[in-house]
Amino acid sequence: MTRSAPWTRDTVTAALLADTARTWFDEALTDAARAAQAPPTTPSPYLAHTWELRFAAAGRHCGNDNADAVRTLLLIEARAGLETLTRLYRHGSAAERRPVLRALPALVAGPHAVHLVEDALRSNDTRLIAAAVGPYAAAHLDPHAWRHAVLKCLFTGVPLDAVAGLAHRAAGDDELARMLTDFAAERTAAGRDLPDDLGRLLTLTGEEPKEL
Structure with missing residues:
Protein backbone atom coordinates (compact mmCIF):
# COMPACT_ATOMS: atom_id res chain seq x y z
CA MET A 1 0.00 0.00 0.00
CA ALA A 109 -8.92 21.57 14.51
CA GLY A 110 -6.42 24.33 15.27
CA PRO A 111 -2.66 24.86 15.46
CA HIS A 112 -2.31 23.13 18.84
CA ALA A 113 -0.32 20.19 17.41
CA VAL A 114 2.17 22.26 15.42
CA HIS A 115 4.85 21.30 17.94
CA LEU A 116 4.66 17.71 16.69
CA VAL A 117 5.15 18.82 13.09
CA GLU A 118 8.08 21.02 14.09
CA ASP A 119 9.69 18.15 15.97
CA ALA A 120 9.40 15.85 12.95
CA LEU A 121 10.95 18.51 10.72
CA ARG A 122 14.03 18.58 12.95
CA SER A 123 14.74 14.95 12.07
CA ASN A 124 16.56 13.63 9.03
CA ASP A 125 14.15 10.73 8.55
CA THR A 126 12.75 11.36 5.08
CA ARG A 127 9.56 9.35 5.65
CA LEU A 128 8.88 11.29 8.85
CA ILE A 129 9.51 14.61 7.09
CA ALA A 130 7.15 13.60 4.27
CA ALA A 131 4.43 12.82 6.82
CA ALA A 132 5.04 16.15 8.56
CA VAL A 133 4.47 18.32 5.47
CA GLY A 134 0.93 17.11 4.87
CA PRO A 135 -2.36 19.05 5.07
CA TYR A 136 -1.97 19.94 8.74
CA ALA A 137 1.33 21.70 8.09
CA ALA A 138 -0.15 23.45 5.05
CA ALA A 139 -2.97 24.80 7.19
CA HIS A 140 -1.12 25.73 10.37
CA LEU A 141 2.62 26.30 9.93
CA ASP A 142 3.46 30.00 9.89
CA PRO A 143 5.18 31.32 6.74
CA HIS A 144 8.69 31.19 8.22
CA ALA A 145 8.33 27.60 9.45
CA TRP A 146 6.64 26.49 6.25
CA ARG A 147 9.41 27.89 4.05
CA HIS A 148 12.03 26.08 6.11
CA ALA A 149 9.98 22.89 5.89
CA VAL A 150 10.08 23.14 2.10
CA LEU A 151 13.83 23.75 2.17
CA LYS A 152 14.23 20.74 4.47
CA CYS A 153 12.54 18.64 1.81
CA LEU A 154 14.99 19.90 -0.79
CA PHE A 155 17.97 19.28 1.51
CA THR A 156 16.93 15.74 2.37
CA GLY A 157 15.57 14.64 -1.00
CA VAL A 158 11.92 14.43 -0.01
CA PRO A 159 9.90 14.91 -3.23
CA LEU A 160 7.96 18.16 -3.20
CA ASP A 161 4.86 16.23 -4.24
CA ALA A 162 4.70 15.27 -0.54
CA VAL A 163 4.14 18.93 0.43
CA ALA A 164 0.41 19.56 0.74
CA GLY A 165 -0.82 22.89 -0.59
CA LEU A 166 2.53 23.63 -2.22
CA ALA A 167 1.24 25.60 -5.20
CA HIS A 168 -1.13 27.68 -3.08
CA ARG A 169 1.38 28.60 -0.38
CA ALA A 170 4.33 29.14 -2.72
CA ALA A 171 2.42 31.43 -5.08
CA GLY A 172 3.88 34.94 -4.99
CA ASP A 173 6.16 34.13 -2.05
CA ASP A 174 9.10 36.42 -2.76
CA GLU A 175 10.91 35.42 0.43
CA LEU A 176 10.74 31.75 -0.52
CA ALA A 177 12.05 32.63 -3.98
CA ARG A 178 14.99 34.47 -2.40
CA MET A 179 15.76 31.52 -0.13
CA LEU A 180 15.63 29.11 -3.06
CA THR A 181 17.92 31.30 -5.15
CA ASP A 182 20.43 31.48 -2.29
CA PHE A 183 20.17 27.73 -1.82
CA ALA A 184 20.86 27.15 -5.51
CA ALA A 185 23.85 29.50 -5.44
CA GLU A 186 25.35 27.74 -2.42
CA ARG A 187 24.92 24.30 -3.98
CA THR A 188 26.41 25.44 -7.27
CA ALA A 189 29.39 27.06 -5.55
CA ALA A 190 30.02 23.82 -3.67
CA GLY A 191 29.90 21.83 -6.90
CA ARG A 192 26.81 19.93 -5.84
CA ASP A 193 23.85 18.96 -8.01
CA LEU A 194 20.60 20.89 -7.68
CA PRO A 195 17.39 19.06 -6.75
CA ASP A 196 15.16 18.28 -9.71
CA ASP A 197 12.23 19.97 -7.94
CA LEU A 198 13.98 23.31 -7.48
CA GLY A 199 13.14 24.85 -10.85
CA ARG A 200 9.49 23.85 -10.57
CA LEU A 201 9.25 25.35 -7.10
CA LEU A 202 10.82 28.63 -8.21
CA THR A 203 8.27 28.80 -11.01
CA LEU A 204 5.47 28.35 -8.47
CA THR A 205 6.71 31.40 -6.56
CA GLY A 206 6.52 33.45 -9.74
CA GLU A 207 10.29 33.64 -10.10
CA GLU A 208 11.75 32.64 -13.45
CA PRO A 209 14.50 30.01 -12.97
CA LYS A 210 17.84 31.32 -14.24
CA GLU A 211 20.08 28.58 -15.57
CA LEU A 212 19.56 26.29 -12.57
Whole structure:
Protein backbone atom coordinates (compact mmCIF):
# COMPACT_ATOMS: atom_id res chain seq x y z
CA MET A 1 0.00 0.00 0.00
CA THR A 2 1.27 3.47 -0.83
CA ARG A 3 2.00 6.02 1.87
CA SER A 4 -0.61 8.38 0.46
CA ALA A 5 -3.61 9.40 2.53
CA PRO A 6 -6.52 9.46 2.97
CA TRP A 7 -7.10 5.79 3.54
CA THR A 8 -10.45 4.16 4.21
CA ARG A 9 -11.46 1.03 6.02
CA ASP A 10 -12.35 -0.61 2.71
CA THR A 11 -9.08 0.23 0.95
CA VAL A 12 -7.02 -1.03 3.87
CA THR A 13 -9.07 -4.21 4.20
CA ALA A 14 -8.59 -4.87 0.49
CA ALA A 15 -4.82 -4.50 0.89
CA LEU A 16 -4.67 -7.08 3.68
CA LEU A 17 -4.23 -10.40 1.93
CA ALA A 18 -4.45 -12.73 4.93
CA ASP A 19 -7.75 -13.50 6.62
CA THR A 20 -6.03 -13.25 10.00
CA ALA A 21 -4.84 -9.72 9.21
CA ARG A 22 -8.30 -8.61 8.10
CA THR A 23 -9.87 -10.06 11.25
CA TRP A 24 -7.25 -8.40 13.43
CA PHE A 25 -7.81 -5.05 11.71
CA ASP A 26 -11.58 -5.29 12.13
CA GLU A 27 -11.22 -6.10 15.82
CA ALA A 28 -8.74 -3.26 16.28
CA LEU A 29 -11.15 -0.74 14.76
CA THR A 30 -13.92 -2.07 17.01
CA ASP A 31 -11.69 -1.56 20.05
CA ALA A 32 -10.89 1.98 18.90
CA ALA A 33 -14.56 2.84 18.33
CA ARG A 34 -15.43 1.47 21.76
CA ALA A 35 -12.75 3.65 23.34
CA ALA A 36 -14.14 6.71 21.55
CA GLN A 37 -17.51 6.13 23.23
CA ALA A 38 -16.10 5.40 26.69
CA PRO A 39 -16.05 8.03 29.47
CA PRO A 40 -12.74 9.90 29.77
CA THR A 41 -10.21 8.30 32.11
CA THR A 42 -7.20 9.67 33.91
CA PRO A 43 -4.07 9.01 31.82
CA SER A 44 -1.69 6.50 33.37
CA PRO A 45 1.77 5.33 32.27
CA TYR A 46 0.83 1.86 33.47
CA LEU A 47 -2.47 1.41 31.64
CA ALA A 48 -3.31 1.69 27.96
CA HIS A 49 -6.47 1.21 25.95
CA THR A 50 -6.58 -2.02 23.98
CA TRP A 51 -6.56 -0.03 20.75
CA GLU A 52 -3.28 1.62 21.78
CA LEU A 53 -1.68 -1.80 22.20
CA ARG A 54 -2.97 -2.68 18.75
CA PHE A 55 -1.60 0.61 17.43
CA ALA A 56 1.88 -0.49 18.49
CA ALA A 57 1.42 -4.01 17.09
CA ALA A 58 -0.01 -3.04 13.69
CA GLY A 59 3.13 -3.80 11.73
CA ARG A 60 3.42 -7.27 13.18
CA HIS A 61 -0.18 -8.21 12.37
CA CYS A 62 -0.84 -6.30 9.15
CA GLY A 63 2.63 -5.96 7.64
CA ASN A 64 4.90 -2.96 7.58
CA ASP A 65 3.59 -1.85 4.18
CA ASN A 66 0.11 -1.44 5.64
CA ALA A 67 1.02 -0.27 9.14
CA ASP A 68 0.86 3.49 8.44
CA ALA A 69 -2.66 3.19 7.09
CA VAL A 70 -3.85 0.88 9.86
CA ARG A 71 -2.45 3.08 12.61
CA THR A 72 -3.83 6.27 11.07
CA LEU A 73 -7.33 4.80 10.89
CA LEU A 74 -7.09 3.53 14.48
CA LEU A 75 -6.26 7.05 15.69
CA ILE A 76 -9.19 8.52 13.80
CA GLU A 77 -11.62 5.80 14.89
CA ALA A 78 -10.59 6.27 18.53
CA ARG A 79 -10.96 10.06 18.18
CA ALA A 80 -7.60 10.40 19.86
CA GLY A 81 -7.20 13.75 21.59
CA LEU A 82 -4.15 15.98 21.57
CA GLU A 83 -2.82 14.55 24.83
CA THR A 84 -3.01 11.00 23.47
CA LEU A 85 -1.52 11.99 20.13
CA THR A 86 1.36 13.77 21.84
CA ARG A 87 2.05 10.82 24.12
CA LEU A 88 2.01 8.30 21.28
CA TYR A 89 4.30 10.54 19.26
CA ARG A 90 6.76 11.20 22.08
CA HIS A 91 7.05 7.56 23.09
CA GLY A 92 6.70 6.00 19.65
CA SER A 93 9.15 4.86 17.03
CA ALA A 94 9.39 6.69 13.73
CA ALA A 95 6.94 4.15 12.32
CA GLU A 96 4.46 5.10 15.07
CA ARG A 97 5.08 8.84 14.73
CA ARG A 98 4.19 9.00 11.03
CA PRO A 99 0.53 7.99 11.54
CA VAL A 100 0.16 10.55 14.33
CA LEU A 101 1.24 13.26 11.90
CA ARG A 102 -1.03 11.92 9.16
CA ALA A 103 -4.04 11.84 11.47
CA LEU A 104 -3.68 15.45 12.67
CA PRO A 105 -5.96 17.04 10.02
CA ALA A 106 -8.82 14.77 11.09
CA LEU A 107 -8.30 15.12 14.83
CA VAL A 108 -6.91 18.57 15.69
CA ALA A 109 -8.92 21.57 14.51
CA GLY A 110 -6.42 24.33 15.27
CA PRO A 111 -2.66 24.86 15.46
CA HIS A 112 -2.31 23.13 18.84
CA ALA A 113 -0.32 20.19 17.41
CA VAL A 114 2.17 22.26 15.42
CA HIS A 115 4.85 21.30 17.94
CA LEU A 116 4.66 17.71 16.69
CA VAL A 117 5.15 18.82 13.09
CA GLU A 118 8.08 21.02 14.09
CA ASP A 119 9.69 18.15 15.97
CA ALA A 120 9.40 15.85 12.95
CA LEU A 121 10.95 18.51 10.72
CA ARG A 122 14.03 18.58 12.95
CA SER A 123 14.74 14.95 12.07
CA ASN A 124 16.56 13.63 9.03
CA ASP A 125 14.15 10.73 8.55
CA THR A 126 12.75 11.36 5.08
CA ARG A 127 9.56 9.35 5.65
CA LEU A 128 8.88 11.29 8.85
CA ILE A 129 9.51 14.61 7.09
CA ALA A 130 7.15 13.60 4.27
CA ALA A 131 4.43 12.82 6.82
CA ALA A 132 5.04 16.15 8.56
CA VAL A 133 4.47 18.32 5.47
CA GLY A 134 0.93 17.11 4.87
CA PRO A 135 -2.36 19.05 5.07
CA TYR A 136 -1.97 19.94 8.74
CA ALA A 137 1.33 21.70 8.09
CA ALA A 138 -0.15 23.45 5.05
CA ALA A 139 -2.97 24.80 7.19
CA HIS A 140 -1.12 25.73 10.37
CA LEU A 141 2.62 26.30 9.93
CA ASP A 142 3.46 30.00 9.89
CA PRO A 143 5.18 31.32 6.74
CA HIS A 144 8.69 31.19 8.22
CA ALA A 145 8.33 27.60 9.45
CA TRP A 146 6.64 26.49 6.25
CA ARG A 147 9.41 27.89 4.05
CA HIS A 148 12.03 26.08 6.11
CA ALA A 149 9.98 22.89 5.89
CA VAL A 150 10.08 23.14 2.10
CA LEU A 151 13.83 23.75 2.17
CA LYS A 152 14.23 20.74 4.47
CA CYS A 153 12.54 18.64 1.81
CA LEU A 154 14.99 19.90 -0.79
CA PHE A 155 17.97 19.28 1.51
CA THR A 156 16.93 15.74 2.37
CA GLY A 157 15.57 14.64 -1.00
CA VAL A 158 11.92 14.43 -0.01
CA PRO A 159 9.90 14.91 -3.23
CA LEU A 160 7.96 18.16 -3.20
CA ASP A 161 4.86 16.23 -4.24
CA ALA A 162 4.70 15.27 -0.54
CA VAL A 163 4.14 18.93 0.43
CA ALA A 164 0.41 19.56 0.74
CA GLY A 165 -0.82 22.89 -0.59
CA LEU A 166 2.53 23.63 -2.22
CA ALA A 167 1.24 25.60 -5.20
CA HIS A 168 -1.13 27.68 -3.08
CA ARG A 169 1.38 28.60 -0.38
CA ALA A 170 4.33 29.14 -2.72
CA ALA A 171 2.42 31.43 -5.08
CA GLY A 172 3.88 34.94 -4.99
CA ASP A 173 6.16 34.13 -2.05
CA ASP A 174 9.10 36.42 -2.76
CA GLU A 175 10.91 35.42 0.43
CA LEU A 176 10.74 31.75 -0.52
CA ALA A 177 12.05 32.63 -3.98
CA ARG A 178 14.99 34.47 -2.40
CA MET A 179 15.76 31.52 -0.13
CA LEU A 180 15.63 29.11 -3.06
CA THR A 181 17.92 31.30 -5.15
CA ASP A 182 20.43 31.48 -2.29
CA PHE A 183 20.17 27.73 -1.82
CA ALA A 184 20.86 27.15 -5.51
CA ALA A 185 23.85 29.50 -5.44
CA GLU A 186 25.35 27.74 -2.42
CA ARG A 187 24.92 24.30 -3.98
CA THR A 188 26.41 25.44 -7.27
CA ALA A 189 29.39 27.06 -5.55
CA ALA A 190 30.02 23.82 -3.67
CA GLY A 191 29.90 21.83 -6.90
CA ARG A 192 26.81 19.93 -5.84
CA ASP A 193 23.85 18.96 -8.01
CA LEU A 194 20.60 20.89 -7.68
CA PRO A 195 17.39 19.06 -6.75
CA ASP A 196 15.16 18.28 -9.71
CA ASP A 197 12.23 19.97 -7.94
CA LEU A 198 13.98 23.31 -7.48
CA GLY A 199 13.14 24.85 -10.85
CA ARG A 200 9.49 23.85 -10.57
CA LEU A 201 9.25 25.35 -7.10
CA LEU A 202 10.82 28.63 -8.21
CA THR A 203 8.27 28.80 -11.01
CA LEU A 204 5.47 28.35 -8.47
CA THR A 205 6.71 31.40 -6.56
CA GLY A 206 6.52 33.45 -9.74
CA GLU A 207 10.29 33.64 -10.10
CA GLU A 208 11.75 32.64 -13.45
CA PRO A 209 14.50 30.01 -12.97
CA LYS A 210 17.84 31.32 -14.24
CA GLU A 211 20.08 28.58 -15.57
CA LEU A 212 19.56 26.29 -12.57
